[in-house]
Amino acid sequence: MRLDEFVELERNERAERRRLAERKDYAILDHVETFQDRFEESLSGDSLVGSVSPSIFVGRADYPNVSTGILSPVGREDQADAFRTSGAWYEEGVSIADVFERRTSLLNSNRTAAATDVHDAWDGWLGTQREVAIADRPVDVEIGLDSTPDLDLDVDRGDLGAPVGPSARAREASLGENPHVPRPVKKTLEDDDWRAQGAMTYLYRRGFDVYDINSILSAGALGQGDNRRLVPTRWSITAVDDTIGQYLRGTIRDAPSVDRVEVHRNEYLGNAFWVVLAPGRWEYELVEMKAPGSVWNPDPEAGTYLAAAHEGREGRTAYVEETAGAYYAARLGALEHLSDRGRQAKVLVLRHVSDEYWGPVGVWQVRETVRDAFEGEHGTAETFGDAVRGVADHLPISLGDLRRKSTMAAGLQTDLSSFLGGSDAST
């Protein structure tokens, strides 16, 4: 499909989606008020809470003395699985308000622990937490609370974690059942000579998605014995996206290139992604354009906020200051697609965050939207330059500004072999 036709089609779909979208965003405020009521109904007299836990949370404040929590949807145990952050949220098409509702419905019962004490902790709090993390379905737990829940919402300004709901200090936790743990996860748990990166890649290749691996890594359930740590959830998300991305990048290192310029697009929760694939050796860049009024724009007066990060064939050596975890999440989506096709490409991802993105839902949104961008129709262009010009018409910034910000839009890296034909450069 020609790029201009593709753009037109996308525009119509978008208008339709907008029309259908329910504007229930602010329902979240009512929800927070009702939470306290429901929690109080569920609270046992002796502060012992029986619930079901689909996942865990490890905080990053005061690392290595971290807050380590078991999450449970108190009073809504029958739907526990829906509270686990995963790609299923995208398929379900949850709204920003839905995400807030689900996250804030999870009670975070937590204790403080040294991140390094996890290797030999098989019983007690850390042991129970680990069982919840490695199980493949929500686990029955009983938690003894020390305090009543604190309802302050913790909204992550780093664009990584989903929002976190109420929390309460806990005394103890025990399992109400023997959790079901998949065999490959048992294998990585039991083998404490296995380096974390290799174990993560193994699980991914055995069909575990990054959400599962993230939870297992976070609980300190893989890696070489002495190196096992509780990993704060937000760090662990990036670590897994980066590690699996490096593995996938390796799978396409010597693969043939895509043979034409492709433009893919997808949009979800006020985040539009244009993904341009061009022939050549692996090169990747994420450029983010954040509209005034979207959650991440630090200075709305100054207009659209721009951020970019880039890597060549050897990857990055420095941390991505500007785009943080979104860089690795979008890269994972693109690499999964290329690895499936057995092709390499130059990949430019343009993320336009509109003011419809009023609440941060977590970086899963970036990962899933890019993953799904490759489904269905895509546009083609004669050259990468044509594709960038064609897309720039639909961006909130000018082509000139895009070229200033984006290394790839300014020019794609060639390699010396393409000049081996020996040529007269003056012709």
Added chain:
Amino acid sequence: MFKAIVSASTLQDALESVSVLVDECKIRLNEEELAIRAVDPANVGMVDLSLEAAAFESYEADGGVIGVNLARLQDIAGMANSGDLVHLELDEETRKLHIEIDGLSYTLALIDPDSIRQEPDIPELDLPAEIVLEGAQIDRGITAADMVSDHIRLRVDEAAEAFSIEAEGDTDDVDLNLERDDLIDLTAGPADSLFSLDYLKDMNKAIPKDAEVVVELGEEFPVKLHYSFAEGMGNVTFMLAPRIQSE
């Protein structure tokens, strides 16, 4: 057979120009010269180095090839004071390189040359513009460009007979404009290409500030940078593939 004595600074200069691109390389020990050719793993930047026998205090070789870990060899060479002589001798039996510096001896295990990335073919390019300038001028342009961007534009203005080093950042611009009088020499021609600053910064590290550097440039073509060291008996050519817009 290989046995040579060379000044520490000559050896250090030679190694630096290669190690900015690769971690390990093959060294050809030809009868008349020592030669290294290497390309970075992404095939974007290349170095071609030769050091004539006359650059050594003494030099005997018969055309062998050795593979070395450059960082290791640089560390050893770094043990020498300026003015020290470095004695090198290849033990054919053990495939190790014996290195002696002022009473310090070091035996360096070599790498099987067949396990090292193949030496690149050199694109034969007839580039229309040639700029001759001092290493310090290139350094000034690259340092300033690095403040605003991660890519850099090298351009010749044929009408004005000038060479410019330009960078466009998010908000700020840098332009180092050098007219004919500022340069050692200029052959003007159509030349305008964009390059990754990461690579140029690395190459710039190796270029002596007082060296006379010949820059060959075209339109969206690789740039070639030539300079000499060791009193003209060592020669380095860097070649760097451009970033282009047209494809």
